[in-house]
Amino acid sequence: MRNVSLEQISTHPITQKYLKRSGIAHAIAVAEYAFVYAEKLGVDPDLATKAALLHDVGHYTWYRNGEWDYDLYKENDIHAIKGASRAHKLLIRVGEERHASKEIAVAILLHTDSYLPGGELKLNPLQKVVHMADEADEEAGGKHHYKEIEDHRALERIRALDQLVEKEEKSHTSAHIG
Ligand SMILES: [Fe+2]
Numbered sequence: 657m658r659n660v661s662l663e664q665i666s667t668h669p670i671t672q673k674y675l676k677r678s679g680i681a682h683a684i685a686v687a688e689y690a691f692v693y694a695e696k697l698g699v700d701p702d703l704a705t706k707a708a709l710l711h712d713v714g715h716y717t718w719y720r721n722g723e724w725d726y727d728l729y730k731e732n733d734i735h736a737i738k739g740a741s742r743a744h745k746l747l748i749r750v751g752e753e754r755h756a757s758k759e760i761a762v763a764i765l766l767h768t769d770s771y772l773p774g775g776e777l778k779l780n781p782l783q784k785v786v787h788m789a790d791e792a793d794e795e796a797g798g799k800h801h802y803k804e805i806e807d808h809r810a811l812e813r814i815r816a817l818d819q820l821v822e823k824e825e826k827s828h829t830s831a832h833i834g
């Protein structure tokens with residue numbers, strides 16, 4: 657049983673504030689991809705979609721002379737670290753279960769290795785799903801962060817995804833009972 661929906665998370669003022677920096681359209685697209693990949697890899701779609709929706713919530717605005725400076729960002733960015741902590745705080749605040757909050761936060765921490773000094777990360781299936789979903793929506797030069805979406809359209813897609821996750825969780829529970 658889910659105690660927090662994607663709609664509750666996405667409409668929260670903290671989510672709105674920070675996801676606007678990295679792009680709501682990107683966050684939603686990644687959450688939709690994560691649902692598909694979660695099915696394929698046998699990962700809990702509830703955790704996968706929540707981690708995917710929030711994966712870029714840690715972005716800072718790297719502006720120089722009014723424009724996003726990609727080099728400055730590459731050199732100084734820690735958005736995965738910041739995002740993991742920010743998402744965790746938010747999830748606990750909206751009533752997410754503690755262990756789920758941790759799983760989601762760690763998947764956000766590991767969704768990219770761009771800030772790490774090197775070496776291959778060993779990802780678990782949930783972390784893999786979020787990483788793959790993010791890559792699926794990536795565009796050259798960070799263009800995926802600038803995709804526009806109208807508020808009502810964003811909410812429609814979040815609600816549709818909530819319904820898919822709920823349906824999936826229900827069929828999973830009944831399969832276990834039956
Ligand atoms: Fe990211």
Ligand SMILES: [Fe+2]
Binds near residue numbers: 682711712790
């Ligand atoms: Fe991303």
